[in-house]
Amino acid sequence: LGLFPEGERCWDGRRQPFKRTALRLLRDAGVPVVPAAIAGAYPLMPRWRRRVRRGPVTVRFAPPLAPPAAAEDLEAFARRLNRALESP
Numbered sequence: 001l002g003l004f005p006e007g008e009r010c011w012d013g014r015r016q017p018f019k020r021t022a023l024r025l026l027r028d029a030g031v032p033v034v035p036a037a038i039a040g041a042y043p044l045m046p047r048w049r050r051r052v053r054r055g056p057v058t059v060r061f062a063p064p065l066a067p068p069a070a071a072e073d074l075e076a077f078a079r080r081l082n083r084a085l086e087s088p
Helices: 020-029 074-086
Strands: 036-039 058-061
Touching: 020 074
Parallel strands: none
Antiparallel strands: 036 058
């Protein structure tokens, strides 16, 4: 299952804060989370464009994260997920 935890496409190309509902869904699923970062897609189809341009897009997968514990604070899980997406 693919999930975009930001909830929508961004307006400026920067990563947005994760939605609490998405974080709760990931926590409650109880399965490992494989973070994936998509780079280069924003210039090919900014939010206000109707057509997709051609160009290079990179998808990078981070190592799987252990499922968040039921008691883990959602903010702590969001920080852990962000660190996984930022590391090379």
